[in-house]
Amino acid sequence: xxxxxxxxxxxxxxxxxxxxxxxxxxxxxxxxxxxxxxxxxxxxxxxxxxxxxxxxxxxxxxxxxxxxxxxxxxxxxxxxxxxxxxxxxxxxxxx
Amino acid sequence: xxxxxxxxxxxxxxxxxxxxxxxxxxxxxxxxxxxxxxxxxxxxxxxxxxxxxxxxxxxxxxxxxxxxxxxxxxxxxxxxxxxxxxxxxxxxxxxxxxxxxxxxxxxxxxxxxxxxxxxxxxxxxxxxxxxxxxxxxxxxxxxxxxxxxxxxxxxxxxxxxxxxxxxxxxxxxxxxxxxxxxxxxxxxxxxxxxxxxxxxxxxxxxxxxxxxxxxxxxxxxxxxxxxxxxxxxxxxxxxxxxxxxxxxxxxxxxxxxxxxxxxxxxxxxxxxxxxxxxxxxxxxxxxxxxxxxxxxxxxxxxxxxxxxxxxxxxxxxxxxxxxxxxxxxxxxxxxxxxxxxxxxxxxxxxxxxxxxxxxxxxxxxxxxxxxxxxxxxxxxxxxxxxxxxxxxxxxxxxxxxxxxxxxxxxxxxxxxxxxxxxxxxxxxxxxxxxxxxxxxxxxxxxxxxxxxxxxxxxxxxxxxxxxxxxxxxxxxxxxxxxxxx
Numbered sequence: 001x002x003x004x005x006x007x008x009x010x011x012x013x014x015x016x017x018x019x020x021x022x023x024x025x026x027x028x029x030x031x032x033x034x035x036x037x038x039x040x041x042x043x044x045x046x047x048x049x050x051x052x053x054x055x056x057x058x059x060x061x062x063x064x065x066x067x068x069x070x071x072x073x074x075x076x077x078x079x080x081x082x083x084x085x086x087x088x089x090x091x092x093x094x095x
Numbered sequence: 096x097x098x099x100x101x102x103x104x105x106x107x108x109x110x111x112x113x114x115x116x117x118x119x120x121x122x123x124x125x126x127x128x129x130x131x132x133x134x135x136x137x138x139x140x141x142x143x144x145x146x147x148x149x150x151x152x153x154x155x156x157x158x159x160x161x162x163x164x165x166x167x168x169x170x171x172x173x174x175x176x177x178x179x180x181x182x183x184x185x186x187x188x189x190x191x192x193x194x195x196x197x198x199x200x201x202x203x204x205x206x207x208x209x210x211x212x213x214x215x216x217x218x219x220x221x222x223x224x225x226x227x228x229x230x231x232x233x234x235x236x237x238x239x240x241x242x243x244x245x246x247x248x249x250x251x252x253x254x255x256x257x258x259x260x261x262x263x264x265x266x267x268x269x270x271x272x273x274x275x276x277x278x279x280x281x282x283x284x285x286x287x288x289x290x291x292x293x294x295x296x297x298x299x300x301x302x303x304x305x306x307x308x309x310x311x312x313x314x315x316x317x318x319x320x321x322x323x324x325x326x327x328x329x330x331x332x333x334x335x336x337x338x339x340x341x342x343x344x345x346x347x348x349x350x351x352x353x354x355x356x357x358x359x360x361x362x363x364x365x366x367x368x369x370x371x372x373x374x375x376x377x378x379x380x381x382x383x384x385x386x387x388x389x390x391x392x393x394x395x396x397x398x399x400x401x402x403x404x405x406x407x408x409x410x411x412x413x414x415x416x417x418x419x420x421x422x423x424x425x426x427x428x429x430x431x432x433x434x435x436x437x438x439x440x441x442x443x444x445x446x447x448x449x450x451x452x453x454x455x456x457x458x459x460x461x462x463x464x465x466x467x468x469x470x471x472x473x474x475x476x477x478x479x480x481x482x483x484x485x486x487x488x489x490x491x492x493x494x495x496x497x498x499x500x501x502x503x504x505x506x507x508x509x510x511x512x513x514x515x516x517x518x519x520x521x522x523x524x525x526x527x528x529x530x531x532x533x534x535x536x537x538x539x540x541x542x543x544x545x546x547x548x549x550x551x552x553x554x555x556x557x558x559x560x561x562x563x564x565x566x567x568x569x570x571x572x573x574x575x576x577x578x579x580x
Contacts, residue, residue: 008452015410015455016417016432017448018440030449031456033511038399038457041469044476051471052478054301055287055527058331075194081424088419091431 002032099260101166101314108155108165115151115165119144119209122167126211126258129579132239135253137172137230138180139212147209154207163317164207169259171250172213173220174305175294176200183296184216184228184246187442188422197294198326199263199305206321211259215249218444219413220270220298222246223516226507227446234503235278236576237542241500244274244516250308251278255543257575261309261318265295267302268401269495269520272532275308276495276545279534281562281572282308283315286552287527288333291326299408300331302401302524311572312533312562316340319555335553343560349383351561354488356391359519365498371536371544372494375565379492382564389484389491393476397521398514400477403457403470404525409447410454416442449510478526485551490561493519495532495545523549533562534571543571 005024008031012019019027073086082089107113123141130136144167151165175181175193177200182188196204203210217227225233225248233248235241236256243252247264251274254262264271266284275282283306290305297303307318319340326332353376360369376386418424418438425437443451457466484491496516506513523530528549535546550558566572 003456007456011452011456011459014459015451016414016435016439017443017451018433018436027449027452030510031452033509034402034449034453034514037511037514038402038466041396041399041403041473042465044393044396044469044473046469046472046476049472049475051468052475053471054331055478055525056331056333058288060330061327063327072194076420079190079192079194079421081418081421090419091428091434093431 003028003035099257100311101163101260101309101317104166104260105163109160115148115155115167115209116145118165119148119167119211122211122259129256129258133234133236133252133256133258134231135215135233135249135256135258136169136212137182137184137215137249140179143179144209144211151207151209161206163321165209166260167209167211168203169211169214169250169253169262170200170203171247171263171265172216173265173296174200174263175296176210176213179213181213182230183220184218184230185442185444185447186229186423187416189229191422195294198291198328199295199322202321202324208321214247214253214262217246217248218447219296219409220246220265220267221409221446221450223269223273223513224501224506225249226503227444229444232503235500235542236579237279237500238540240502241542242277242503244277244496244500246270246274247308248274251275251280251282254278254280254308254310255576256579261307261314263305264308265303265305266524267298267405268524269517271306271308272495272520272530272545272547273516275532277500277543279543279571279574280308280310281312281315281531281533282306283319283531283555283559284523284529285319285323285555286529288331289323291324291329291332293326293328297412299405300412301408302405311566312559313341313344315531316344316556316559338556340556340559343556344563346560347383348379348561348564351379351384351490352488353379353384353386354389354484354491355386356389356394356484356491356493358391358394359493363497363518364494367538368494368496368498368544372546375535375546376492378565378568379561382568387488389487391477391480391484391522393473393480394522396473397477397525398518400470400473400525401517401521402453402514403466404474406450406454407458407467408454410451410458413447413451418442446510474525477522481522481526481528481549490554490558491549493547495519495547499538499540499542499544519547528552529555529558531558531562533565535569536571
């Protein structure tokens with residue numbers, strides 16, 4: 001399996017990373033060497049093996065349905081790129 | 096400074112032979128002298144450090160000191176630290192002053208241990224040489240033409256150069272153990288779930304684990320006592336009784352069964368590393384251990400499995416960096432979507448982008464079963480190999496890395512060549528097992544060689560004692576690079 005520059009641009013689009021044609025070209029070669037390495041997995045017979053998502057048998061704990069956080073929006077917004085009236089500013093989405 | 100073991104420093108503080116402020120100042124002076132050439136720290140803030148040290152002195156004076164109160168420590172720049180710049184080695188967070196403390200930071204603060212600063216690292220912990228840091232590479236204190244390893248390269252280098260008596264690190268595929276090996280110090284990645292990941296900037300959440308880095312195993316045991324413990328803020332934090340990781344130090348190794356995986360001594364291993372590891376095995380036999388050959392047959396698949404699972408998790412975790420709420424935002428953009436795309440194109444470095452792209456691809460429609468699910472199934476096979484091996488042995492021993500430190504720039508153009516560095520460390524992450532690296536010699540160029548121990552789940556105390564007994568009869572861990580002034 002081998003990625004084309006168009007594949008690279010498609011994935012970069014999914015990942016929201018702007019990529020020029022020249023960058024896609026360079027990235028394609030490197031990704032293909034990595035996917036060659038990954039491809040060695042395909043030869044392994046894993047029929048009947050349960051996928052392992054996690055190192056420990058963990059389950060999501062539930063906590064009491066109570067407010068535990070304090071209001072720290074001023075501290076959090078102090079480090080934001082752009083805020084106004086307690087809101088994060090981004091370019092207009094809906095006309 | 097001669098003996099800087101944590102137990103010695105703590106005893107001097109308790110006996111009031113030195114104050115925490117004096118100790119912190121000594122290290123700050125050494126950082127000021129050495130950091131311009133080593134680049135182990137991204138942020139140093141002497142004023143904050145000395146305030147924390149003064150608070151520790153007050154605790155000592157009031158008789159409220161814990162075992163390590165007043166001993167300073169350096170923190171990897173992956174841990175959110177309230178009021179400190181926390182960059183994770185990335186342009187994306189070059190201006191991010193964290194508004195809260197990571198759980199690990201909270202614990203060291205509660206123990207009264209002043210922070211000496213934030214250490215350099217590969218960007219978002221993705222790298223094995225520290226060359227992917229936005230803040231420039233770290234130099235190996237044993238020879239500045241060589242890399243310190245990564246991703247906790249700044250942590251390993253600052254301890255090796257005695258700029259800090261200890262440091263925190265994180266390990267997703269070897270990021271504590273490999274730099275510890277390349278810099279000649281001791282480092283431990285605990286069992287997954289022992290140390291809370293709260294406030295530790297996420298790379299691959301099912302693999303990430305924080306741990307201690309210091310000259311000796313005894314130091315690491317003392318630090319682990321501070322770091323571990325249940326935290327409701329991390330859904331994978333384990334609820335277990337508190338352990339004293341120093342409790343086994345001093346037990347004889349008589350009857351210890353050391354497993355030697357034949358796959359870890361096969362082709363690809365540097366001869367000098369193999370010889371040093373063999374010599375360490377002989378030393379452990381002299382101390383009463385026996386050896387047994389074991390097989391981790393699927394471990395050769397650990398790298399391909401890791402380079403599916405870790406990027407998949409990373410592509411999801413790093414989607415939060417969008418230029419909206421904190422960190423870098425591109426200066427010019429036409430729309431919201433364009434702002435995301437340009438912010439991420441400009442804010443992430445090449446290696447981070449590569450891994451996000453791999454992750455986005457293996458999770459995308461039509462490829463999920465062939466890559467992601469297949470990798471998770473082989474992950475189970477790798478973990479099963481360890482379970483089987485631990486029926487025949489108490490601890491597994493092998494090299495930490497296939498070679499010693501390599502030259503800056505030597506592998507930075509070839510991602511796959513770089514990835515192969517973590518051949519022996521990744522299996523423990525995939526299984527969630529504890530692993531550690533300790534120094535066991537030097538190559539002919541004078542660069543340190545690391546020995547790896549992998550233990551069964553929750554066997555940290557036993558592993559630390561194996562390392563401790565070895566370090567009582569050898570002095571590799573006590574050596575520091577000469578010529579650093």
